[in-house]
Amino acid sequence: MAPLAIRACTATSAVGRGRDALAKALAEGRTGLRRNDFGDDARLDCWIGRVDGLETVELPASLQPWDSRNNRLAWLALAQDGLRAAIDDAVARHGAERVAVIVGTSTSSIGSTEAAYTALEDGEFAEQFARPHVHTPHSLGEFVQQATGLRGPCITVATACSSSAKVFAQAARMIDAGLVDAALVGGVDTLCGSVLFGFNSLQLVSSEPCRPFDATRNGLSLGEAGGFALLERANDGDTGLQLRGYGESSDAHHMSSPHPEGLGARLAMRDALARAGIDADEVGYLNLHGTATPANDSIEAAAVASLFPDALHASSTKGWTGHTLGAAGIVESTIALIALERGELPGTLNSDTPDAACGPQIRFAPQRADIRYSMNNSFGFGGNNCSLVFGRA
């Protein structure tokens, strides 16, 4: 594929606001996970990656109709790392109609819908909750469009935990087809009853901080996060970070368990490498989906071992942020870009007992190395897979 320039990139998660906070937490091995303090007394005994300060974020009056925990996190994330300036610059060069908004989420603002159901008045939404544009999946896309003034095509991608990886692929196609000149991509997901009790009902939530790829891992920790990247066609003479490839696939196996041989994961990784036009041994860092569920990690490790040489440094960063679901794609792409930019390859926090089922690519310890390409894997319910390849101009 034709490379796409990444003019700005940012992620806000439990470890802090913006890219520097993320890089610092990764370098210091400081987790953002805490004992579950979200919601009322009926809390699950688990650990969560919660973003501080969302309760006190005040949206401007014009954006109040979209007020929700999820859109507040979107608002916070939009304010970091020069993203606003990069958007303004793209608008000045291309026009607001020529910049798309393509964002991913799994549950959008459903936390507000849940809250409305706990406070029904005569079976109906109380006035404070009666805001139709919040109670639908496109709440996120519409909010981001309203908050940025962008006027190109605006789409919410909702393929569960691959959502904000797939937005890169969709944006690449839209730019390549000439419909727009640039795209604001990203994703936001926030803690809510649906995901906490939902993943709990599937017995996938650990009562301890998650330990990806550890032989004793026993489930995931849920987190919330938001992030964005501004993509546009790369120019000759560009310097900086680029999207070089994407690969998408389906497992065609089960709604909530991965394909036992990781076939879908392999297809996505192979397709991403092919689009980037590189061999597997050219990749220096792979950020794994690595949720710390027993099934995901051994299957993903086997898929990685089938494609990559032993020298690959691959790790899961969910011990820092928790599994941020529809935001995992953008958060972990930002981490892959930090690795590329700074040569700091994260290890796997909280994990210390290697699983014999996982190959030598899976690293628990961080490493310093200058690399040419990094990758990110994001896999979701429904067997929905996406891999991305990043490089430098």
Place this chain on the structure above:
Amino acid sequence: MSRLEAKIEGIGFWTRGLPSWPAAREFASSGAQPADAPARPSPQLLPANERRRAPETVAIALEVAMAACEAASRDPASLPSVFASTHGELAITDYMCTTLAADPRALSPTRFHNSVHNAAAGYWTIGTGAMQPANAISAYTASFAQGLIEALTQLHDDADAVLLVAYDGQSAGPLAKMAPSEGLLGGALVLSRDGAGPRLSARLVPVSTREPATGPLARFASANAMAPMLPLFDVLARGAGTAVLPASAAHDLLVEVNP
């Protein structure tokens, strides 16, 4: 502004009262409705016990997707797919929120994994064995137009053919007033670069004030959240013409169909 093009190889359609594309076309031309139309689609892709239990939006998505593939004589497993729905399965959203308010630990694991917006895409790829990419999007009233654009840009990229599926279901519970949608409505297209069938071309144009759609299909299912797709299906029923679909704050998608 770039123009995107495709051949329409196959069409699937289902709504209560018009349970197939031939029935919809007949209604559009003569006003006749089939007697004894079923209240719920019965997609053969699902095993009999799952067919009854599946969420309605999953059932209709699978029904129209398979009908479009059969009309196109395409193996479903060979096609990448794009699923567009405004609200997803509102009955499950209502169930989730009701259960969370009453007894959160009683949440059903099956209903939880069926609550994802890509549930229909998941069941489709599992049922057909399709390992091709599947996308699932929402863009409010622009959901269909943006799904069509995503499908057309996949053809522009490297896909030989792609399946587009659009659907919305019945709203439920206290949420119904916030996310209104009546009945069940689904449409599907198998689009290809250069197969058989009518030619479709689409381009973004500045948004214009639209009169309410007056085609027979547009009026038949006007209260469903996926109704914005119906002007195109009215054009397809006539065999040729132009439909204007809402596509973004600043754009409509102008879609032309020629035999």
